[in-house]
Amino acid sequence: MIYKIIFVLLAPLVALQGMYVRRVAIKLSEPTGERSGKDGQGTALRLLIVGDSAAAGVGVTTQKHALLGNLVSQLSNHYELTWQLIAKSGKHSGQCHDRLHRQHNGEVDVVVVSLGVNDVLSNINTKQWLVRQRRLITLLKDQFGAKKIILTKIPPMERFSLLPQPLRWLLGQRCKEFNLALAKEIAKDPMLIHLDLSAITTNELASDGFHPNQTLYRYWAQAVASQININFKPD
Template identity: 30%
Template sequence: MKPFQFTRLAALPLAPVLVTQARQLRRDTPRLPDAALPWTGSRPGPDPLRLLVLGDSTAAGVGAETQDDALPGWIAHEIAERWQRGTTWRAIGENGATAKHVLDRFVGAAASVPFDLALLTIGANDALGLRSRAAFTRDVRAIVLALRAASPDAAVLVSLMPRFDRFALLPEPLRATLARHAGSLDMGARLAVGDLEGVVAIPTPPPYVEGFFASDDFHPSSLGYRLWARFVFDSAPGLDFGLH
């Protein structure tokens, strides 16, 4: 068994400290709203791609004023820049959602409308809740399989864990504990979807630049979402949505 599989057990001796730090963090961290409605939109251009953004608070656009300033809008911007195509997009998600929540509550609605490209952004809340690696990877694979079954010709991009070790607001030992457990979940999910056709697991992000985070120092700002969207496509060079 790999050392990553013991990350929850390793946290047990620190449990009293971790619980106290987590409570203080929830108490002191500002709770930002979701991006304003509507969570559907478009960017003009030829032969528009149908985009789905599905997941947790980052799918809900927390940290940005509108979804145009969050992942859907900036992914549409990248599509226009890279392939000169338009986009119609919709976002589905919830602040605090785990992979289990997305699977049980949102994947049906997400799969009910055809799409050409889906971005699943999931994992941070599973790490925060110290969910088991087995449960998380099972749920991520089930979500991706449901999306692939609904739109077999679409590409599915899976963006997993943030780098908790780079979150300045997290005190130690909470920061290191979350980073280790997130690494375990991240590795498991990559293995779980790595054999699926049309699926790309996006690498862990590069260092966060100044201005990446919103005012809560946890969620991306509009700049953060813009950089994230660019990184997503830079990390999936095989994608080609050019007009032929």
């Protein structure tokens, strides 16, 4: 792809920009709040959210306003939820797989996955990205008994205001490449859903210009809840 040639040509500048971003980036903490519990009434549903800092809720101060809290709020009127969050800032798909393998806590109905940004930032190619995703998906199916896996697309990093140009554009192109490869990989598997949040804007980012804000977490949860309502119709 053309962006790879541009990346090579601009490698020294991109490296400097990467160091600059690490130096000036606002370090936001993971929000407080419970990461497992039961809530609601209706059809029994076991929910697991796994992944990186976005899954963990970085960008808001409490889990109530993160993906988990919004999703529980939107589903609890129709489902008897058993929910758990297993997520950590800075983790890529391979690290998430390894943690889940060690931390198996029973079977689930639906898994929501938020991974990819840290894979994009790591030194891997598209084939290695797909290997990581295959291993994770296999684990979620075989070890957790997941009936439906909602894989959130890597967000459009070309809209992350923290990142200077041309680093922002180059990472955005890499996100698109990874997303397209995974879409082709999972297209024929009815257990997998590739959830698109590409419509986000800079107004939906937290103060660090990198993570979701409360508005985006609510929108994300609405998109996930819609898929769950379609695939696990409440009584």
